[in-house]
Amino acid sequence: MSDRRDVVLEATLRVVARSGVDAATHRAVAAEAGVPLASTTYHFTSKSDLVRQALELVIERSTAIVASHAAPPGPEDADELIERLVALAAALASDERAPLTAQYELLLEAGRRAELRPLAERWNEAYLGGLAAMTARAQLRRPELAAEVLSNVIEGGLLNQLALPQAGFVEGSLREQLQAAVEGLGG
Amino acid sequence: MSDRRDVVLEATLRVVARSGVDAATHRAVAAEAGVPLASTTYHFTSKSDLVRQALELVIERSTAIVASHAAPPGPEDADELIERLVALAAALASDERAPLTAQYELLLEAGRRAELRPLAERWNEAYLGGLAAMTARAQLRRPELAAEVLSNVIEGGLLNQLALPQAGFVEGSLREQLQAAVEGLGG
DNA sequence: CCGGGACTGGTACATTTGTACCAGTCGATC
């Protein structure tokens, strides 16, 4: 395991976020990483292999973020739940939005290339599972259904935030939306 | 206005949906459309021009779908609202998912290329506006906020449906999610 | 010390790409 490999993967993520999966060419990645071209072909058998591993890295990290925010003890009422959700959304959207962009790229690509579907599934399960862990004790009527609704509110909201950024979105509009949803979902 | 131009645009949409914006090369589009290569360079000044116009066409159509489903008289109670939303989501997700995929591509690309942002904004306004028109009379507490929440539930749900299709999603899981959200949002 | 695998850095090459160019055709207008 060389660190050169990691450097290349990190660079790939930046390129994907900045210019999309297809812009992640061997040369672009090598230039971004500051390594010679052959480093990208030595450590990764092909371009799609490179991209797939970069996406796996993103999912791994996002999954860790979800896990850490969903760690027990879970929130015990609606207000605590909202705070947790806002914090999670903020964490996912931070990091100069690179991971988030890559994640949405993954979902779109998974719809086309079957090889990426297991990865998309893994993310989905971790994400939904994390939210379900949060809603479990928060006095909601149907915790699993609530997790789905809340995950979509966050996912849709962050996507729009990616396309048309508005200052303070997560702490403002998104929190309001989550509150409105939870109020209804709560007992 | 030649019909050749329209044929090329339609072909572009199919290619974008099937393989992504970057796969929409002049040659791929020409082959898909069954026209010679020069038809794509004659009617469109550049590749990005071609893609942008194709995305505009998608948005135009989706906007029309939203408008038709949001046409007055708006739903007057929660149940009617749900039916309308499910019908809208089904309409957006139909058509072999080509327009929907292209739409998400647009949102991601808009985050990167400023030239696409006005188009993304237009879509967003039309979409949110349509939903607001639907929620206006449906006895909801805060109709505009409800429109945002519901739009994100639908947008997030359809994105996941694109990545990991499940049979009967719109009529099943999505309807449930909308009901759960509206129950809370309703007075 | 030294042999060999892991890795680096450089270059080469066939293919694909965007785009320009050109010689023709067709249909309407004078």
Next chain:
DNA sequence: GATCGACTGGTACAAATGTACCAGTCCCGG
């Protein structure tokens, strides 16, 4: 019927791309 503009179909070409190849270097086990 001549003319002109819109359009077609074909080809050309420089640039970028994926990937293979090769000669070196580093480092660890013997």
